[in-house]
Amino acid sequence: MVENVEIIKGTSLWRDAWKRLLKNKLAVFGLVVLAIMALLVIFGPEIIYLTTGFTADGIPEDGNLIKSFPPSLIHPMGTDEAGRDMLARVLQGGRISLMVGIISTFVSLIVGVSYGAIAGYLGGRIDNLMMRVVDMIYAIPYILIVIVLLSVFGGQNTPGWISFLSDTFGGAGNQGLSQIFMLFFALGLVSWLTMARVVRGQVLSLKNQEFVVAAKATGVSTFGIIFRHLVPNTLGPVIVYATLTVPSVMLTEAFLSYLGLGVQAPFASWGSLASDGIRNIAIFPWQLIFPGLTMALTLFSLNFLGDGLRDALDPQTRKF
Amino acid sequence: MSENNGTILSVSDLKTYFMTEDGVVKAVDGISFELKKGETLGIVGESGSGKSVTNLSVMRLIQEPPGKIAGGQIVFDGIDVLGLPIDEVRKIRGKRIAMIFQDPMTSLNPFLKISKQLMEVTQLHLGHSKKQAYDHAVKMLKMVGISDAEERIGSYPHEFSGGMRQRVMIAMALSCDPELLIADEPTTALDVTIQAQILELIKDLKARMGTSVILITHDLGVVAGMTDKIVVMYAGKVFEQAPTRELFATPANPYTKGLLKSVPDPAHEQGNPLYQIPGLPPDVAHLPPGCPFADRCYRVEEICHREFPPFVQINENHHSLCHFANEVYEESKKEKLATDGHR
Numbered sequence: 001m002v003e004n005v006e007i008i009k010g011t012s013l014w015r016d017a018w019k020r021l022l023k024n025k026l027a028v029f030g031l032v033v034l035a036i037m038a039l040l041v042i043f044g045p046e047i048i049y050l051t052t053g054f055t056a057d058g059i060p061e062d063g064n065l066i067k068s069f070p071p072s073l074i075h076p077m078g079t080d081e082a083g084r085d086m087l088a089r090v091l092q093g094g095r096i097s098l099m100v101g102i103i104s105t106f107v108s109l110i111v112g113v114s115y116g117a118i119a120g121y122l123g124g125r126i127d128n129l130m131m132r133v134v135d136m137i138y139a140i141p142y143i144l145i146v147i148v149l150l151s152v153f154g155g156q157n158t159p160g161w162i163s164f165l166s167d168t169f170g171g172a173g174n175q176g177l178s179q180i181f182m183l184f185f186a187l188g189l190v191s192w193l194t195m196a197r198v199v200r201g202q203v204l205s206l207k208n209q210e211f212v213v214a215a216k217a218t219g220v221s222t223f224g225i226i227f228r229h230l231v232p233n234t235l236g237p238v239i240v241y242a243t244l245t246v247p248s249v250m251l252t253e254a255f256l257s258y259l260g261l262g263v264q265a266p267f268a269s270w271g272s273l274a275s276d277g278i279r280n281i282a283i284f285p286w287q288l289i290f291p292g293l294t295m296a297l298t299l300f301s302l303n304f305l306g307d308g309l310r311d312a313l314d315p316q317t318r319k320f
Numbered sequence: 321m322s323e324n325n326g327t328i329l330s331v332s333d334l335k336t337y338f339m340t341e342d343g344v345v346k347a348v349d350g351i352s353f354e355l356k357k358g359e360t361l362g363i364v365g366e367s368g369s370g371k372s373v374t375n376l377s378v379m380r381l382i383q384e385p386p387g388k389i390a391g392g393q394i395v396f397d398g399i400d401v402l403g404l405p406i407d408e409v410r411k412i413r414g415k416r417i418a419m420i421f422q423d424p425m426t427s428l429n430p431f432l433k434i435s436k437q438l439m440e441v442t443q444l445h446l447g448h449s450k451k452q453a454y455d456h457a458v459k460m461l462k463m464v465g466i467s468d469a470e471e472r473i474g475s476y477p478h479e480f481s482g483g484m485r486q487r488v489m490i491a492m493a494l495s496c497d498p499e500l501l502i503a504d505e506p507t508t509a510l511d512v513t514i515q516a517q518i519l520e521l522i523k524d525l526k527a528r529m530g531t532s533v534i535l536i537t538h539d540l541g542v543v544a545g546m547t548d549k550i551v552v553m554y555a556g557k558v559f560e561q562a563p564t565r566e567l568f569a570t571p572a573n574p575y576t577k578g579l580l581k582s583v584p585d586p587a588h589e590q591g592n593p594l595y596q597i598p599g600l601p602p603d604v605a606h607l608p609p610g611c612p613f614a615d616r617c618y619r620v621e622e623i624c625h626r627e628f629p630p631f632v633q634i635n636e637n638h639h640s641l642c643h644f645a646n647e648v649y650e651e652s653k654k655e656k657l658a659t660d661g662h663r
Contacts, residue, residue, distance in 0.1 A: 216413070218418070218440070220410075
């Protein structure tokens with residue numbers, strides 16, 4: 001009599017959350033826009049180069065003739081002061097902006113989650129010490145830390161391992177690129193603080209639950225309990241917070257590049273493009289409008305997605 | 321082992337204290353008992369009497385601070401558990417001593433699949449490869465009576481009912497074939513029919529695998545059919561210790577008598593109000609100098625408030641913490657004769 005019973009497939013918490021996310025129109029909009037943006041940014045510059053021959057950083061030979069052209073069929077976003085195709089530059093800049101957002105968030109994720117989980121789980125004096133360090137760093141305006149880091153370690157003084165990373169992944173001896181890597185590192189370094197607090201709070205409430213005692217009673221090591229049992233349980237809030245960190249890091253990057261501390265020519269980011277564009281805002285507005293719009297659209301989408309994820313992963317607070 | 325006369329666990333004069341703002345809470349204060357190989361020991365007492373703390377101490381699972389094992393000795397199979405470095409204790413936990421917890425709803429990690437949680441134990445202690453661990457996990461699930469274990473093993477805990485989760489916990493506990501199983505109120509959170517099934521399962525597995533068991537409970541009905549001997553705890557102390565049959569037949573402590581009377585007997589007490597021990601368990605942070613049970617005792621005398629009672633030996637295996645242990649014992653004997661004659 002039991003032969004015909006259909007096997008019920010396990011619905012994990014993730015699948016449940018995914019379903020809820022898909023019901024949220026704004027979040028889906030954000031997800032779609034981000035997916036398109038990612039594809040454009042990854043493949044766009046190459047496609048433009050192959051079809052039209054425009055590149056983002058090389059100044060064309062006839063550059064003097066096509067300086068600051070308005071949008072046209074050949075240059076959908078116009079050209080910049082040096083006659084480079086704005087579309088290629090915006091896409092190239094998006095690469096760097098998105099990379100800054102994602103890599104810095106990743107750094108903050110790794111540092112913040114481990115730091116917070118260890119502090120929360122060990123508790124007592126160690127927790128106190130670790131969190132006071134966080135408080136101290138918090139007390140200094142983060143933009144100040146980044147500016148100091150970038151001006152001390154940027155340019156000629158980039159630490160060896162960062163140059164090594166940029167040589168390995170980008171190409172040897174590229175000064176501008178190691179500056180960008182320094183930027184990833186500096187932004188990651190200041191954005192893990194809130195992550196550590198979020199995770200610590202979660203771990204504090206989780207560590208006294210019976211399944212942790214049960215895991216201890218089966219002989220799991222402290223490391224195993226923190227990273228195999230506790231951290232997966234904090235993932236919901238962590239993912240939400242990470243998606244909201246990406247846009248905030250991107251904004252900071254734009255701000256720094258605007259000040260001339262971040263990405264520098266010939267590299268472009270949305271921030272540095274906007275900074276170039278603002279000089280000519282009255283005469284050639286497209287040089288500001290297009291990078292600005294693209295960035296705004298991306299940031300909106302990230303925020304929508306973050307909000308959507310928060311509602312999806314935390315069913316208690318969701319609206320009906 | 322022969323050199324310790326088949327004793328698997330011996331706890332002597334164990335003291336576990338908690339430092340709180342309210343003062344030192346002597347959760348366990350001078351507990352001693354012994355467990356032989358293959359035996360089942362029942363630990364009975366009201367909430368807060370120190371049952372669970374005793375067993376967490378055996379596993380060295382007391383949070384320090386605020387807790388502290390202040391004294392005594394725990395010897396497991398010839399090993400001094402309290403003297404071991406924590407890394408060595410970890411090798412014993414889950415492998416040689418396993419534990420089942422009270423609430424199966426919260427003692428499984430909600431984010432990990434059943435398979436992962438079952439595999440973790442054997443990968444850790446038996447050095448199993450993933451494949452071996454998986455096969456072993458399926459085998460264990462079958463052993464604890466989960467049908468179509470191959471399919472269910474990929475589920476998450478929330479897809480299991482309470483009874484099934486407790487089966488999973490038992491499977492996990494028995495994965496490494498431990499020598500001692502500590503079951504901390506394994507059936508309290510389950511309904512009665514499931515309760516019986518789980519107890520039968522533990523009994524059955526114990527018989528098959530020869531595991532020694534410590535069964536902690538506040539339900540005398542549970543221990544009656546399961547255990548060889550019983551330790552009755554009250555306010556962090558052993559109040560009475562005896563073989564199960566003797567304890568039920570002729571208790572030598574007023575507290576035990578009260579507990580036994582509190583079990584409802586539908587055949588005899590119809591219409592009468594249910595019996596309960598008057599008062600509440602004392603605050604273990606501020607114990608009076610005399611007997612901690614004195615305020616609730618039916619035969620309290622002046623000496624009970626003044627002096628701490630002695631641990632009286634009634635016969636070879638029967639001890640009771642009471643000024644009047646022998647008198648209570650005689651009383652119980654008479655009562656037993658009377659009811660036997662009556663029947």
